[in-house]
Amino acid sequence: xxxxxxxxxxxxxxxxxxxxxxxxxxxxxxxxxxxxxxxxxxxxxxxxxxxxxxxxxxxxxxxxxxxxxxxxxxxxxxxxxxxxxxxxxxxxxxxxxxxxxxxxxxxxxxxxxxxxxxxxxxxxxxxxxxxxx
Numbered sequence: 001x002x003x004x005x006x007x008x009x010x011x012x013x014x015x016x017x018x019x020x021x022x023x024x025x026x027x028x029x030x031x032x033x034x035x036x037x038x039x040x041x042x043x044x045x046x047x048x049x050x051x052x053x054x055x056x057x058x059x060x061x062x063x064x065x066x067x068x069x070x071x072x073x074x075x076x077x078x079x080x081x082x083x084x085x086x087x088x089x090x091x092x093x094x095x096x097x098x099x100x101x102x103x104x105x106x107x108x109x110x111x112x113x114x115x116x117x118x119x120x121x122x123x124x125x126x127x128x129x130x131x132x133x
Contacts, residue, residue, distance in 0.1 A: 008069060008072065008073060008076075009069055009070070009073050009099055011069075012065055012066050012068070012069030012070075012099075012103075013066065013069075013099060013102050013103045013106055014106060015065060016062035016063075016065045016066050016103050016106075016107070017062070017103065017106035017107040017109075017110045017111070018110065019058055019061055019062045019065065020058050020059055020062040020107045020111065021058075021107060021110055021111040021115055022049070022058050023046055023049040023050040023054065023055050023058065024046050024049075024050065024111060024115045024116075024119065025115060026042075026045060026046070026049075027042035027043065027045050027046035027119065027124065028042075028115055028118050028119050028122065028124070030042040030045070031119070031122045031123065031124060032118075032122060036123055039122075039123050039124060039125070042124060043124055043125055043126075046124075062103065062107070066099060066100060066103050069099070070095070070096055070099060073095070074088075074092065074095075079092065112130075112131050116130055116131075
């Protein structure tokens with residue numbers, strides 16, 4: 001795959017990682033702008049969002065976005081019908097697996113490393129539940 005052709009896919013992957021992490025991102029932004037007075041409320045917000053159906057709705061939305069991005073990508077590549085997809089099976093499967101793997105890895109790094117480190121630095125009580133503990 002050429003980098004110019006895969007730019008739209010990279011945008012879908014990055015945006016899906018952000019959408020998937022909407023359980024924690026609002027809390028970090030809230031504390032960032034409101035200061036330490038919002039820590040308890042922001043932590044409760046992230047817990048309420050993460051441990052409810054909302055997390056799975058966000059995952060579903062992200063999955064749908066990446067799937068839509070793949071459909072657009074393949075249509076732009078001339079793979080428009082199921083017969084085209086069958087002829088290009090190897091490329092379709094490899095690209096799809098690569099894109100979904102990249103989306104999951106982007107989410108894991110963004111949510112469980114970047115946002116977690118920023119949240120802890122801002123005072124959110126996430127250190128005990130961090131993956132490195």
